[in-house]
Amino acid sequence: MTHIKSVDDLFVHELQDLYSAESQLVTALPLMAAAATAPELRQGFEKHLEETRTQLQRVDQALVTVGHKPSNETCKGMHGLIEEGSDLLKHVERGPVLDAALIDAGRKVEHYEIVAYRGALARAHDLGQSAVASLLEMNLQEEELTDHRLQQLSQGMMPFSGPGSDPRDDGSEVIVRQS
Numbered sequence: 001m002t003h004i005k006s007v008d009d010l011f012v013h014e015l016q017d018l019y020s021a022e023s024q025l026v027t028a029l030p031l032m033a034a035a036a037t038a039p040e041l042r043q044g045f046e047k048h049l050e051e052t053r054t055q056l057q058r059v060d061q062a063l064v065t066v067g068h069k070p071s072n073e074t075c076k077g078m079h080g081l082i083e084e085g086s087d088l089l090k091h092v093e094r095g096p097v098l099d100a101a102l103i104d105a106g107r108k109v110e111h112y113e114i115v116a117y118r119g120a121l122a123r124a125h126d127l128g129q130s131a132v133a134s135l136l137e138m139n140l141q142e143e144e145l146t147d148h149r150l151q152q153l154s155q156g157m158m159p160f161s162g163p164g165s166d167p168r169d170d171g172s173e174v175i176v177r178q179s
Helices: 007-035 039-065 076-091 096-126 130-157
Strands: none
Touching: 007 039, 007 076, 007 096, 039 096, 039 130, 076 096, 096 130
């Protein structure tokens, strides 16, 4: 990591880190989509892959706007989250339980990105970088929407296997697929 001496340096580092994070996701999302058994989850990952490609372009544009380019450094936070997700793919039986694990892994990634985008966005405003702030705001909104969609999928898909009655049961009839 290069030495960060100023808020400007920190901002560039944050943008480069976001670029690395989005680049890693472009590689990971097809694997997540392929592992998903629920069609709506697979489609969600595929849709987010296209969004992620666009987000990557926006971060690249933000870097160009501030006179920098992506670095060769890997976003370690995203690397760790993807590695954790890869382990799940190896150890969780394919089916509804893996789908639930994929949703949780996806939400962890989204939360990481949301926090990173919020920090970079605040810095963009502090530095008067309104064009960059607009790009980051679009990415942030998409990340928040993806997290919301994953949460909705989670509530609709995960089978309850705890003791007693399902605490999510609101009295309406729900049919849970059993594998």
